[in-house]
Amino acid sequence: WLDDEIYDEDCTAETIERYYKWRHLADELRKRVLQIFERENPQAEIQVFIAASLNTVMEDLAERYQETSPEVKITLNADSSGTLLTQIQEGYECDIFFSAAQKQMDDLEADGLVKDGTRANVVNNQVVVVTLKDSGTKVTGLETLKDAESIALAGGSVPVGRYTREALKSLGLLDGSKPAEEYTTEEVSAALGGVEISEQDNVSKVLITVAEGSCEVGTTYYSDTYGYEEELEILETVGYDLTGDVIYPVCLVENPEADDRQAKAAEDFYEFILSEEAKEVFDSYYFDTDVER
Numbered sequence: 046w047l048d049d050e051i052y053d054e055d056c057t058a059e060t061i062e063r064y065y066k067w068r069h070l071a072d073e074l075r076k077r078v079l080q081i082f083e084r085e086n087p088q089a090e091i092q093v094f095i096a097a098s099l100n101t102v103m104e105d106l107a108e109r110y111q112e113t114s115p116e117v118k119i120t121l122n123a124d125s126s127g128t129l130l131t132q133i134q135e136g137y138e139c140d141i142f143f144s145a146a147q148k149q150m151d152d153l154e155a156d157g158l159v160k161d162g163t164r165a166n167v168v169n170n171q172v173v174v175v176t177l178k179d180s181g182t183k184v185t186g187l188e189t190l191k192d193a194e195s196i197a198l199a200g201g202s203v204p205v206g207r208y209t210r211e212a213l214k215s216l217g218l219l220d221g222s223k224p225a226e227e228y229t230t231e232e233v234s235a236a237l238g239g240v241e242i243s244e245q246d247n248v249s250k251v252l253i254t255v256a257e258g259s260c261e262v263g264t265t266y267y268s269d270t271y272g273y274e275e276e277l278e279i280l281e282t283v284g285y286d287l288t289g290d291v292i293y294p295v296c297l298v299e300n301p302e303a304d305d306r307q308a309k310a311a312e313d314f315y316e317f318i319l320s321e322e323a324k325e326v327f328d329s330y331y332f333d334t335d336v337e338r
Contacts, residue, residue: 088118089310092138092300094129095121096145096204096293097247098170098266102330103143109326110317117310125247127202133158138302140311143167143295143318145248145266146204148226150294160297165319168332170291171267172208172283175255178276184262186281187212191238197254197263198233198242201226204291205248209264212287266291268331292336295319 095103100123107119122129122139126149133139134156142159144150153159174190176182183192187209190196199206210225210233219228219236230244243260245251248269255263256276270277285291297315300308317323324334 088116089306090118090120091140091307091311091314093119093121093141093143093314094133094137094139094298095123095143096126096129097123097249098145098205098269099123099143099293100249101271102268102327102332105330106318106323106326107314109322110314114310114313117314119314123249125199125203127204128246133298138300139298140300140303140307141295141315141318142298143293144204145170145291145293146207147292147294148207149204150296153296153298158299160299163297163315165295165338166292166336167295167318168293168327168334169336170293170332171285172205172212172264172288172291173267173270173279174262174264174281174283175252175270175277175279176262177255177258178278180261180278182261182280184280187218187264187283187287188216190218190262191240193240193261195241195243195260195262196237197245197251197260198230199245199248199251199264200230201228203245203247205251205264205266208283208288208291211289212283215287271330293332 100121103121107121111117111119126144126146129142130149130152133142133153142153150164154164174184174186176184184190198209201207201210207226210219210228213219213233213236214221214225219233230242234240234242243254245254248265251263252265252269252273254260256273262280267282270279295315295318297311303311327334
């Protein structure tokens with residue numbers, strides 16, 4: 046009724062003053078109520094551990110999710126899957142683990158840290174050999190890596206490093222005497238004729254090393270070339286017959302520190318990762334979503 050009265054030509058100065066006084070009090074009351082609500086109902090914060098190659102797409106997904114769920118704060122921890130696994134095993138608080146390989150998920154499950162029934166395959170990826178555009182490299186793919194001046198390569202405990210070594214084994218460039226992840230960088234270098242190799246902790250660092258021109262070539266994932274189309278050239282997309290499937294599984298993690306609100310928020314975001322909406326987003330970032338859950 047105040048809005049009607051304030052625009053009435055016959056209203057008095059006293060009425061107008063009373064109107065603004067009450068509106069100010071109403072605004073102050075609204076602010077106080079919101080402050081009390083926010084203090085008593087803080088955001089439920091969830092810890093989501095993701096493989097480094099998922100960082101860009103997961104930032105996008107987290108932002109989309111929070112548009113409709115502002116009461117949830119999503120903290121992303123991106124690194125190599127091996128490093129993340131070690132952190133969880135050492136007691137770091139984690140609600141969701143999204144790995145770039147099955148091995149790390151197998152290890153987590155063996156430790157009893159995967160919530161029953163929540164392990165699911167989400168996307169597939171492919172290893173690619175990349176170089177700067179117009180680099181003039183003689184390398185055409187894995188079989189000619191020995192012709193490189195320098196190579197950026199992830200360590201064997203990093204999924205992309207293991208997949209690269211697996212492909213080199215399949216090609217006969219590594220002797221096949223042991224599991225792919227056990228080949229050291231020095232052994233890979235010797236097998237490739239002594240080429241200089243810069244070992245990196247995760248796939249993102251491999252990409253940056255090549256993009257900055259610090260190494261002539263490197264092996265990364267196809268999805269990691271998103272946003273680098275103008276800078277990088279893909280020399281080879283390595284087939285699954287050489288690497289095996291590059292499946293990314295996700296799960297809910299047993300987190301004894303989580304209260305009911307945090308656990309519910311983690312379950313809800315986990316379901317969002319597996320949703321059709323998220324599938325379209327993964328596709329747009331060069332991931333293959335045609336996988337069996």
